Amino acid sequence: MVEKTDVGRQATAAPSSYAIELKGISKAFGPVQANRDINIAVPRGTIHGIIGENGAGKSTLMSILYGFYKADAGEILINGTPTTIPDSQSAIRAGIGMVFQHFKLVQNFTVLENIVLGAEEGFALNTSLSKARKALADLSHEYELNVDPDAIIEDLSVGHQQRVEILKALYRQAEILILDEPTGVLTPAEADHLFRILASLKAQGKTIILITHKLREIMEATDHVSVMRRGTMVATVKTTDSSPEQLAELMVGRKVLLDVAKGPANPGPVVLSVENLRVQDEQKVERLKGVSFEIRAGEVLGIAGVAGNGQSELLAALGGIQKATGSVTLKGQPLPLSGPGADGRTRREAGMGHIPEDRQLLGLIMDFTAWENSALGYHNAAKYQKNLLLMDNTAIRADTEAKMATFDVRPPIPSLAAKNFSGGNQQKIVVAREIESNPDILLIGQPTRGVDIGAIEFIHKQIIALRDAGKAILLVSVELDEILSLSDRIAVMFDGQLMGFRDPETTNERELGLLMAGVTDTSKPDAGKAA
């Protein structure tokens, strides 16, 4: 670090046109070099995208900028002044605001209370609150950030909660705003609104750093984009001079097929038939309100929707994890939805595979080894038993080794604990287990969440191969691109109901986006709000 530094405070008359400059930032965690000699310069009043696969070092870099980690080498210049950022308070004083992927809001506080939290002045809370109320009104006005200051956070939609996070940063006089994967939880319409907010912030001279893995957003919103790969900054380009294909190639280090190559579907007989499926949660709130559909052999039915509209409950009920009512038949055989037989074991024996939405909570036991995990749910299979009493651990290990080779799991070490694999490789372990068990129907939830582009391409190919092998597939994803490119039919889920089926060839993101917001009659955009 440089001697002449100014902790978290900037010189007033700095003659630099860059809001942030990072010079030679390096950071290692043990033997892992998370950031290696990173140089980046962000001109004031621009939107700068940072893109890269999981584990490329984006989060580490931003954590250094926000004072969570200390860089091993290199310097940070804010408005041309060398600045050390030992903690997040200094980052805030330096004018840096951060909007995290997972919001840091107190759920049962009001918007106003959350905004003041940590920035209270004086002993009496009321002075801070009334001051904040006024500032909030100005900010809301200025940036199209309309939020009711007295609303309780948990009553707000995710999009609004995110606006509160942005307001929090602006209230703290942030000149530089860092957004980490901001659109992961938003509908396309909400995402568009966010980008309009960002554009108006930019117009006011604020500097924005946008971290995302979605190439489309980078192309739409940013002025410049930096690509990270394995801890190094491989390129910084003007967005208009670039293309999604070029950026994808820079991220992965090789050519990537962004579109999934697939032939027309060849649907056979109905495999899974679902009628009037209903699920109540523990508070007796109905989360699934009578869902009916059929899936045929050799067909992918895609369920699109914003997270939290009943997709998780649909998968859980079908997978035997959650009690439900209604009727579900698999190849003509009714499946029990509650009571004895409504469990994952019976489902698997009936020929249903399940790649769960949350691999780290459901799909894998993080402390178990890869080989133990590769038998999870199938540990009763005859091929895994030595005799009546003992399991054949050697057979499971050998089986795992074979699967790891087929699915290119890295590192291919069966005795490594699941938690020590990267997200993409963890997912490959789950996908390998469920596909290799040769199910008649495969439930798939968020197959590529937190998975890097290279692995996404691979997993998508596997799904299509399974379809072409005549299996039925139910695909639930919040990624519209994924739904559009993999599905043979698309259903949109909103508020526990299916909003109708669409053909991926004839529909588009706009139509699906409206359905995802609950709007069925596209001529009246507000019609669905009452639902």
Place this chain on the structure above:
Amino acid sequence: MAKLPRWADLALVPLISLVLAALVSAIVLVLIGQSPMQALSVMVDGALGSASGWGYTLYYATSFIFTGLGVTIAFHAGLFNIGGEGQAQLGGLGVALACLFLPWPHWTVALVGASLAAALFGAAWAAIPAWLQAKRGSHIVITTIMFNYIAAALLIYILGEILRPVGSMDPASARFPAELGLPHFHEMPILRDFFLKYGPDGAVKLSAQGLPVYSRVPANITFFLSLIAAFGVWVLLWHTRLGYEMRAFGKQEKAARYAGISAFKIIMVAMLLSGALSGLMAINNVMGQAERLLQNSAEGAGFIGIAVALMGRNHPLGVVLAAVLFGFLYQGGAALGLNTSIPIELRTVVQGLVILFTGALDYMVRIMLTWVFSLRQTERAA
């Protein structure tokens, strides 16, 4: 954070914790005006310095192995069974009933029968908290603690009102038939040679009948049963489907449910096995040593089992080693009380310190070691 090598994790961390516990114990001894070195030598001498010392140490260890295994097996299913004490007392009741009221042709048959009774009674005492946890969500820690008190009260009633022989003032059962006595170490062929008594001239002491005299020790055949049980637990946990399901459920309940593993089944089976193992401890102390059922027969071994499982990293081999260590502390502490002016309560202090350092402060030792190892790595890299 950097990772510790496996050997350091398994051996070095507990060893350093023990040394720290010993150091603090030494400070306590100095504070009460005693010599730590003398205390240590009396403890080592009393517990390990002679065959008969070992005969006592291993007797205690046998009980701790059973209760430690009980805690271990429940722990792997994510359940903290604090009820080992009560389950061991009920196991004792099972042993007493079997030995007193059933006609056994031979002690070997009685051993099998009494073991079944001990396991059954221990399991039954764990079954109610298990059912309450599985069906009602009543926390197993709370219910098993309550069941310890209920067990104690129940035994006072049964011993005082039902099993107490007519005319006896002692709240204890009648003596078991003498032919049901289990072979002790000093009565077993080959092994007994270690327990020969020697006269001052160095020759083997002979009885009036001209037979060699052996030191009597409480350690008995149950010790070998406990080792078999430890091996059985290891096989169960890591080589059977049931063990796989228990560990899966214990590590990540939601993933286990996703895999179709029944929570009810795992909670019940794990607790029944846990209670059965704790109950089996009674073979050692009730059938093997006291040969009648006394009030408070478990003498805290159920609680020591928690410390043993903790220190043994919930691995059967670790449990055996930790049980021997606690057996040493028990017997060494008794020797202190017998041979020095150090109060026997110091035994409890030392045990407490061992539990504190190996259990609660384990993390402290771990981060310090991790730091040392990372320093070494950096030096090597440089």
